[in-house]
Amino acid sequence: MKHQPEAHNLSNEQAGNSGFSDDGKNTIGSQLASRLREAIISGDLEAGSKINLDRARQSFNVSLSPLREGLARLISDGLVEFEDNRGYRVSPVSLANLEEITSLREEFEVFALKESIRVGDVEWESNVMRMLHKLNRAERDANKPETLEHWEAVHRDFHLTLISGCGKPLLLHFCKTLLNLNDRYRRTFLTQTSGDRNVNQEHSEIAQGAVARDSDYAAEQLRQHIHRTGTNLLGHLTRTGVVR
Amino acid sequence: MKHQPEAHNLSNEQAGNSGFSDDGKNTIGSQLASRLREAIISGDLEAGSKINLDRARQSFNVSLSPLREGLARLISDGLVEFEDNRGYRVSPVSLANLEEITSLREEFEVFALKESIRVGDVEWESNVMRMLHKLNRAERDANKPETLEHWEAVHRDFHLTLISGCGKPLLLHFCKTLLNLNDRYRRTFLTQTSGDRNVNQEHSEIAQGAVARDSDYAAEQLRQHIHRTGTNLLGHLTRTGVVR
DNA sequence: GTTACAAGAATAATCGATTATTTGTCAAGC
């Protein structure tokens, strides 16, 4: 079952990114890329499902050209797959895929954090603390979907901010891609964390270690944090059996 | 009736690409993505230059839709940049960019090699030896441009084969992207390796270590290999002063 | 001489229609 992503605002994606005032003056193609990304990550567009261009065209109220262009941009993000003359489909999910995402996050995101600790400036430190506070204050109630959505956005920003001091744009791009892919699993399959975790506590320890420039400690905390989330999700998927 | 100039369409692609049997059954958009990628990596399209859609449309003998779609796919590859209403441009080159590419290759490619050594099967081992042989046999003469092009293709395949046993599609995709970016620097700025290197020797040691499953040794050899190439290129760029 | 601003030119973005390919269906032949 797929919703019509049309209805919701889908106001511009990376809201908390870093002071981009997008003006809403984007082209249709760009807007579509954002909306499609959001629709896929949020699960509105079901994993593995084929994207019928004509229907999509109608539900988004656009013409074919910008639609195809938007979709093309999502290919390298790993959110969309494409086959000549057979069109586009939402990338499928699988246990193997989730395992890879988790292990790569442990590798890359941790590396990026170490680099940030090594070369990040005071501005970066401040941003980390700011985002930590924001995240700790964000409500997360499985009964209120809007809080979940908001929490996800803030959570994502927190993780990106953590590694934003590394001074390596390409690395950040890769990490952002992995975070996108990972978030899809969580937003689709997980509405609450397992009871034995204090996620806020985990985030605090990572952030505190980072601004204290305790590289080894912060890195290890982040690695465990990512690993726990992965294990958690894997358990869910295995139990519910929705995914092979 | 459709009047397409069937005389010389898109088939001037160099077959030496990398063992892909293109079947010729691709769509124009896909063919364009490949051709544009090759044109950028080879330096045919100058780094940093603006891509005029109308001129590109003419020189490629295609319409706008597939051209834009092809370009859109290169964005996430880091080869093309895009700005709303201002169109596409070839990503610029810079010392900082090259440094990042090198350092990320040291991180990711080495990780992928270790994983390949850990879980790669005999098929992978065999492929590594095959590509090593092919590479050792490939001529590289600065006076014969076609040998340079061929060597680049084989060299690229060698590096990809080395890490192809890791069982991590996403990781391979990232490494391939980095290799693309790196190759552009070499193909644009470097026609011969510095005299004090025996590159064939380096490749042999990496490959031998890999199939012997000596993880630490092979990994360190690869890391140094990548690092030397980076240093080498940086020197060239700095001396020639073409890049800041 | 410099700035501001208004055409006009150049370019990018989008649309609607057309063409090409794949997929589904069904009857004929084995």
Next chain:
DNA sequence: GCTTGACAAATAATCGATTATTCTTGTAAC
């Protein structure tokens, strides 16, 4: 019953033309 092939429907891909935006140039005011 199963395959094969022809036809039709569905879908993807492309094109040419149109619209929107940005860039350029020339002129008037100060």
